[in-house]
Amino acid sequence: MTSTDLRILPRRAGATPAWPLVERNVVVYRRDWVIFVTGFLEPLLYLLSIGVGIEQLVGEFVLPDGRAVSYTEFVAPAMLAASAMNGALFDTTFGVFFKLRYQKVYDGVLATPLRPRDVAMGELAFALMRASLYAVAFVVVMAALGLVSSWWALLAAPAAVLIGFAFGGAGMALTTWMRSWQDFDFITLAILPMFLFSATFFPLERYPGAMQWVVQATPLYQGVVLCRGLSTGALGWDMCVAVAYLLALGSLGLVVASRRFGQLLLR
Amino acid sequence: MAGDVTSRTTKRSPGRRPGGRQGRPPGPLLRQVDHWAVRWRRTWRGSAITNFALPVLYLLAMGVGLGSYVDDGGASRALGGVAYLDFLAPGLLATTVFQNAVGASTWPVMGAIKWDKTYHAMLATPLRVRDILLGTLAYIAARLALTAAVFLMVLVAFGVAASAWSVLALPAAVLVGMAHSTPIVAYAAWLDRETGFMLLYRLGVVPMFLFSGAFFPVAQLPDPLQWLAQLMPLYHGVELVRGLVLGAPEAWPDLVHVAYLVVWLIVGGWFADRLLARRLGGR
Amino acid sequence: MAPTATDRHGPPAAGRWRPLAGETLTPSGVPSATVAAVSGLTAATAGPEEPLVLARGLVKRFGDFEAVRGIDVEVRRGEAFGFLGPNGAGKTSTMRMIAAVSTVTGGTLRVLGMDPATDGPAIRGRLGVCPQDDTLDSELTVRENLLVYGRFFGLSRAECARRADELLGFVQLTDKVNARVEELSGGLKRRLTIARSLVNEPELLMLDEPTTGLDPQARHLVWDRLFRLKQRGTTLLLTTHYMDEAEQLCDRLVVIDDGVIVAEGSPATLIREHSTREVCELRFEVDDHEQVAAKVSDLAERVEVLPDRVLLYADNGEAVAQAVHERGLSPRGTLVRRSSLEDVFLRLTGRSLVE
Numbered sequence: 001m002t003s004t005d006l007r008i009l010p011r012r013a014g015a016t017p018a019w020p021l022v023e024r025n026v027v028v029y030r031r032d033w034v035i036f037v038t039g040f041l042e043p044l045l046y047l048l049s050i051g052v053g054i055e056q057l058v059g060e061f062v063l064p065d066g067r068a069v070s071y072t073e074f075v076a077p078a079m080l081a082a083s084a085m086n087g088a089l090f091d092t093t094f095g096v097f098f099k100l101r102y103q104k105v106y107d108g109v110l111a112t113p114l115r116p117r118d119v120a121m122g123e124l125a126f127a128l129m130r131a132s133l134y135a136v137a138f139v140v141v142m143a144a145l146g147l148v149s150s151w152w153a154l155l156a157a158p159a160a161v162l163i164g165f166a167f168g169g170a171g172m173a174l175t176t177w178m179r180s181w182q183d184f185d186f187i188t189l190a191i192l193p194m195f196l197f198s199a200t201f202f203p204l205e206r207y208p209g210a211m212q213w214v215v216q217a218t219p220l221y222q223g224v225v226l227c228r229g230l231s232t233g234a235l236g237w238d239m240c241v242a243v244a245y246l247l248a249l250g251s252l253g254l255v256v257a258s259r260r261f262g263q264l265l266l267r
Numbered sequence: 268m269a270g271d272v273t274s275r276t277t278k279r280s281p282g283r284r285p286g287g288r289q290g291r292p293p294g295p296l297l298r299q300v301d302h303w304a305v306r307w308r309r310t311w312r313g314s315a316i317t318n319f320a321l322p323v324l325y326l327l328a329m330g331v332g333l334g335s336y337v338d339d340g341g342a343s344r345a346l347g348g349v350a351y352l353d354f355l356a357p358g359l360l361a362t363t364v365f366q367n368a369v370g371a372s373t374w375p376v377m378g379a380i381k382w383d384k385t386y387h388a389m390l391a392t393p394l395r396v397r398d399i400l401l402g403t404l405a406y407i408a409a410r411l412a413l414t415a416a417v418f419l420m421v422l423v424a425f426g427v428a429a430s431a432w433s434v435l436a437l438p439a440a441v442l443v444g445m446a447h448s449t450p451i452v453a454y455a456a457w458l459d460r461e462t463g464f465m466l467l468y469r470l471g472v473v474p475m476f477l478f479s480g481a482f483f484p485v486a487q488l489p490d491p492l493q494w495l496a497q498l499m500p501l502y503h504g505v506e507l508v509r510g511l512v513l514g515a516p517e518a519w520p521d522l523v524h525v526a527y528l529v530v531w532l533i534v535g536g537w538f539a540d541r542l543l544a545r546r547l548g549g550r
Numbered sequence: 551m552a553p554t555a556t557d558r559h560g561p562p563a564a565g566r567w568r569p570l571a572g573e574t575l576t577p578s579g580v581p582s583a584t585v586a587a588v589s590g591l592t593a594a595t596a597g598p599e600e601p602l603v604l605a606r607g608l609v610k611r612f613g614d615f616e617a618v619r620g621i622d623v624e625v626r627r628g629e630a631f632g633f634l635g636p637n638g639a640g641k642t643s644t645m646r647m648i649a650a651v652s653t654v655t656g657g658t659l660r661v662l663g664m665d666p667a668t669d670g671p672a673i674r675g676r677l678g679v680c681p682q683d684d685t686l687d688s689e690l691t692v693r694e695n696l697l698v699y700g701r702f703f704g705l706s707r708a709e710c711a712r713r714a715d716e717l718l719g720f721v722q723l724t725d726k727v728n729a730r731v732e733e734l735s736g737g738l739k740r741r742l743t744i745a746r747s748l749v750n751e752p753e754l755l756m757l758d759e760p761t762t763g764l765d766p767q768a769r770h771l772v773w774d775r776l777f778r779l780k781q782r783g784t785t786l787l788l789t790t791h792y793m794d795e796a797e798q799l800c801d802r803l804v805v806i807d808d809g810v811i812v813a814e815g816s817p818a819t820l821i822r823e824h825s826t827r828e829v830c831e832l833r834f835e836v837d838d839h840e841q842v843a844a845k846v847s848d849l850a851e852r853v854e855v856l857p858d859r860v861l862l863y864a865d866n867g868e869a870v871a872q873a874v875h876e877r878g879l880s881p882r883g884t885l886v887r888r889s890s891l892e893d894v895f896l897r898l899t900g901r902s903l904v905e
Contacts, residue, residue: 017671020701027698028689032462038469045473053483054333057342057351071336108685110651112702112750113671182310185317192321196328206332266651267612 017114021122040137043083050075065234076147077227078200080138080160084131085220088164091127092172093187106265116261120254127168128161135160150233159230163223166246169253176260194220219249295398303406318414322421330355356427357512358481360418361443361504367414368444369472371407372451373464386547396544407448408441415440428512436511443504446528449535456542475501500531600663601626602754602785603648609656610643617643619809630786632800640809641789645758649679675703678752682759684743686731692742693727696749703750717745737768757788773798793891807899824897825889826851828867833859833883849873854896
C-alpha cells in the first residue's frame with residue numbers, strides 16, 4: 001500500500017462536506033498506527049489492575065436490583081464510559097487546539113468550500129470513529145472475561161460512542177476559548193473529579209445526601225448509569241434520561257464549537 | 268537594533284564581562300536561574316492548583332470512598348495491618364511525583380530542542396550542554412519538591428503522615444521522580460518525533476502507575492509479573508516513601524531502595540548527557 | 551503634528567533603510583510582461599466582461615481600528631493585479647475579504663459575480679489562495695498535502711492524484727513528494743503552497759506576499775512560476791511590499807497606504823506620473839543629511855532626505871551627480887539609477903515601503 005492510497009475509506013467525496021477532514025486525520029493516523037493500536041491498551045490495563053488488585057481487597061457489590069456482582073463487574077462499565085470520555089476529549093481538546101492555534105490547519109481548510117461547522121463535524125466524527133473501535137474492543141474483552149451478564153451489553157459500545165459525542169462536543173466548544181496549553185489545567189480539574197466521583201469506583205449511595213445530587217448532575221455519571229445498566233442488564237428509566245442528557249450536551253457543544261470556529265477563523 | 272548591540276560589544280574593553288560587575292562570574296548553574304525562574308513564574312499558578320487538588324481528590328475517592336469498602340472487606344492484613352487510606356496515600360505521593368517527573372522530562376525537553384529551540388539559544392552562550400542538562404534537572408527537581416511538599420501537607424491533614432519521619436518522604440519522593448527523570452530526558456533527547464512519548468505513556472507510565480504497588484500489594488500479582496513489578500524503580504519508590512510516611516526509616520530495605528533509585532538516576536543522567544550532546548551537536 | 555520634510559520619512563534609525571540598488575534586480579530570463587489571452591474558463595456567474603473582483607467603498611473594521619477605509623478595486627479576467635503597500639496598509643485584510651474568509655464591514659464586494667457574505671463556499675471553490683504564512687499541514691507529506699487539500703474541494707481521489715503529480719512537477723518538487731513539510735526550506739514550502747492553491751484549477755489565484763522571507767534564488771523561482779501561470783491566462787491577484795516584484799509581475803496595481811488607495815495604474819505609468827526618469831543617490835560622511843540637502847536641492851526637480859542618504863530626482867541623473875561634484879562636495883557614495891515604484895511610494899506617502 002502506498003502512502004497516498006486512501007482506498008480503505010468509503011468513496012464519499014461531496015456527500016458530506018466534512019468528510020475530507022476525516023480522511024485527512026486518517027492519513028495522519030495511518031502513519032502513527034502504533035499510537036492507534038496501543039490506544040486499546042490503556043483502559044484494559046486499568047481493568048486488569050482492578051481485577052487483579054482491588055477486587056481481591058474489596059469482594060462483592062450489590063446492584064440496585066439486589067444481585068451481587070464482583071467488584072470488577074461493577075467497575076468495568078464505568079471504565080468503558082470513562083475511557084470513551086477521555087478518548088474523545090483527547091482528540092477534540094488537545095488535538096483541535098494544536099491544529100487551531102499552532103498548526104493553523106483550519107486556516108487552510110476554510111480557504112476551501114468547507115465551512116466552520118464542517119470543521120467541527122469532521123473533527124468530532126473522526127474522534128467518534130476512533131472511539132467506536134476502542135469501545136467495541138473493550139466490550140469484547142469484558143465479555144471474554146465474563147464481566148457482562150446480559151445481551152443488552154451489545155448496546156454498551158454505542159452507548160460509549162454517545163458518551164464520546166457528549167464530551168467531544170463539549171470539549172471542542174471549550175477548546176475554542178483556550179489561550180495556551182496552561183489553560184488545559186482547567187479541563188484536567190473538571191475531568192479528574194468526574195472520573196473519580198461519578199459512581200465509577202463505588203455506588204452513588206455512598207455519598208452524603210446533597211452530594212448525590214451533584215454527582216447525578218455530571219455527564220460522566222449519566223454515562224456510567226447507561227453503560228452499567230446495559231452491561232449488567234439492570235435496565236431503568238434513568239437510562240433514557242441519560243441518553244437525552246448526553247445527546248443534548250453533545251449537540252450543544254457542536255453548535256457552539258461551529259459558531260466559535262466561525263468567529264475565530266473568519267474574522 | 269542589531270547595530271546597537273554590535274557597537275556596544277565592540278566598545279567594551281576586552282577584560283570586562285557582560286553585566287560589568289567585578290569579581291568572579293556566577294557559575295554555569297546560577298547563570299540559568301533567571302531563565303528557569305521566568306518559566307516557573309509563567310506556570311506555577313496552574314500547577315499549584317493541580318498539585319493541591321489532585322491528592323485531595325484521589326485520597327477522598329480512593330482512600331476514603333473506596334477505602335471504606337476495602338476496610339469492611341477485612342483486607343487490612345493483606346495491606347500490612349493498615350487502613351486502605353494509609354496504604355494508598357504514600358503510594359500516591361510517589362506515583363504523583365513520578366508522573367510529574369515524566370511530564371516535565373518529555374514535551375518540555377523536546378520543545379527546548381526542537382520547537383522553541385531554547386537549548387540552542389543557551390548553547391550560543393558560554394554554557395555547555397552539561398550545564399544546560401543540570402539546569403533542566405535542577406528545575407525539574409525544584410518543581411517535584413513543591414509537588415511533594417504540598418502532597419505531604421495534604422497527608423498530614425488526612426492524618427496519614429503522623430510521625431516526624433514523614434519529612435524524609437519529601438527528599439525520597441524527589442529522588443523517585445529524578446530516578447525516572449534522567450532516563451526520560453535521555454529518551455527525549457534521542458527521540459525524533461513526539462509520538463514516542465505516547466508510547467512511553469501507554470507502554471511504560473500507565474502500567475508502572477497501576478502495578479507498582481501503590482493501589483494494591485504487588486504480592487497479589489502472579490509470579491512473573493510480580494518479579495517484573497519489583498524490577499521497576501517506581502516499586503522501590505513506592506515502598507521507600509510508604510515506609511517513611513507510615514513509620515521510621517530502616518536500613519534494610521530502605522537503603523536498597525535508595526541505592527536502586529540512585530543507580531537509575533546516574534545511569535539515566537549519563538545517557539542524557541551523551542544523547543543531549545549528540546542531539547545538540549556540541550558539548 | 552505637522553510633518554516636516556524629514557520626519558515624514560519615518561524613524562531615523564540608522565540601518566533600517568535598505569539600499570535600493572539591491573532591490574531593483576531584474577529576474578534574469580524572465581519574459582517581459584506580455585499578457586494575456588483570456589483563458590478558456592468562463593464563469594457561470596460572472597460573464598467574460600464582468601470583473602472577477604469588484605469592490606466599491608470597501609471597509610474593514612476590527613473594533614475601533616479601521617484596517618481598510620473605503621477602497622475601490624476592479625480585477626479583470628486574465629490580468630495580474632497587485633496591491634502595493636507597506637506592512638499594515640490593509641492589503642491582507644482586503645485579500646481575506648475577497649477570499650470570502652473575512653466579513654465585509656462596509657461597502658459592496660462581488661467576487662466572481664457572487665456575494666461573499668452568502669456564497670462563501672461557492673466562491674472559495676473557484677479561488678486559489680496562497681497565504682503569506684504558508685498554512686501547510688505539517689503532519690502530512692508534500693504529496694499528501696495536495697491530495698488532502700484537493701479532497702476539500704470535492705475532487706475525486708483519482709483526480710487529486712493526477713493533479714498532485716502534475717502540480718508537483720510544475721513547482722519542481724518532484725523529488726520531494728514524500729518529504730515531510732517540516733523538512734522543507736522556506737522557498738520549497740512557498741512553492742508547495744502555490745501548488746496547493748492551484749489544485750482546484752482556480753479562476754483567480756490570490757497570493758499574499760508571495761516572496762516575503764525568501765532568499766533571492768527562491769524568489770526568482772517563484773516569480774518564474776507565476777509568470778508561467780500568467781502566460782497561461784490565470785488571473786493573478788497579489789499583494790507585495792517589494793516594488794521589484796510589483797514591477798515584474800503586475801499589469802496593473804494600486805498603491806495602498808493606511809487603508810486607502812493613493813494611486814492606480816501600470817507600473818510604468820505610475821513611475822512616469824509620480825517620479826522622474828532617474829534618481830541620483832548621495833551618501834555623505836555626516837550624521838544629518840539634511841544639512842547637505844540644502845546645498846544641492848536646486849540641482850534636482852525634487853529632493854528626498856533619508857536618514858542615510860539624499861535622493862535627487864531628475865531626468866538626467868548623471869548630470870546631477872556631475873554638478874554635485876563640481877560644487878566641491880565629495881559624497882562617500884554616488885549611485886545613479888532608474889526610478890522605481892519605491893520612489894513612487896516615497897513620493898505619494900512620504901514613507902518607505904520596506905522597513
